[in-house]
Amino acid sequence: MGPGLDHARAAARATFFHPSQGGPSLLGRFLSWIFDHLGGGLGVHASSIAGLFQLGALALLIAGAVALVVRLFPRRRGSTKDATAREPAVTGYAAARAEALRLADDDPRTALRLLYAAALGELGRRRGWRHRPGRTNWGFVRALGPGSTQAGALADCTLLFEGAVYGDAPVAADDVRRADALAEAMLA
Numbered sequence: 001m002g003p004g005l006d007h008a009r010a011a012a013r014a015t016f017f018h019p020s021q022g023g024p025s026l027l028g029r030f031l032s033w034i035f036d037h038l039g040g041g042l043g044v045h046a047s048s049i050a051g052l053f054q055l056g057a058l059a060l061l062i063a064g065a066v067a068l069v070v071r072l073f074p075r076r077r078g079s080t081k082d083a084t085a086r087e088p089a090v091t092g093y094a095a096a097r098a099e100a101l102r103l104a105d106d107d108p109r110t111a112l113r114l115l116y117a118a119a120l121g122e123l124g125r126r127r128g129w130r131h132r133p134g135r136t137n138w139g140f141v142r143a144l145g146p147g148s149t150q151a152g153a154l155a156d157c158t159l160l161f162e163g164a165v166y167g168d169a170p171v172a173a174d175d176v177r178r179a180d181a182l183a184e185a186m187l188a
Contacts, residue, residue: 004163004167004168004169005162005163005166005167007167007168008166008167092118093118093119093121093122093125093187096114096115096117096118097115097118097119097180097183099111099114100112100114100115100118100176100180101115101176101177101180103176104173104176104177105173108164108171108172108173108175108176109164109165109171111173111176112160112161112164112165112171112175112176112179113161113165115176115179115180115183116157116158116161116165116179116183119157119179119183119186119187120137120140122187123140123144123154123186123187124140126187127143129143137158137161137162138158140154140158141154141155141158144186149185149188150185150186150187150188153182153183153185153186154182154186156182157179157182157183157186160175160178160179160182161179
């Protein structure tokens, strides 16, 4: 990763890595409270092996109920008003590419975002890859294979994208045109 991404790395560390405040966590206290109340009401005692098995079975039942509820209720998607305010709505790789190239002179950062997202979507569509919510940009590079020319083009395009969108690198229309050429090589 480039040196221009230092502030992005610091923000990620601050977001995901929190040192322990000491003492039990809020989740630990909550689970303790649940087991105290359930154990007392059901006559389950964690001091015996049978009690531990009962608590384990109870925990599995609760986890199953939570998983069932989560599956039954679909997640809410972000508002479409927010998405359209930030970036133009286009469908299909060709339309997104044309829109990105049109925006390159006026708003190259938005154009680069649009082009890169469309290229990744088209790559996944052409390869028949299923959508994975946790897949990162570099996961696409690894999925292409380290020795392929498509992976090399995607890696270069990803470095350009991350430096411009997440880092401090200035973005110009030439960067959008370079990303377009890399996207075409990646999709070849």
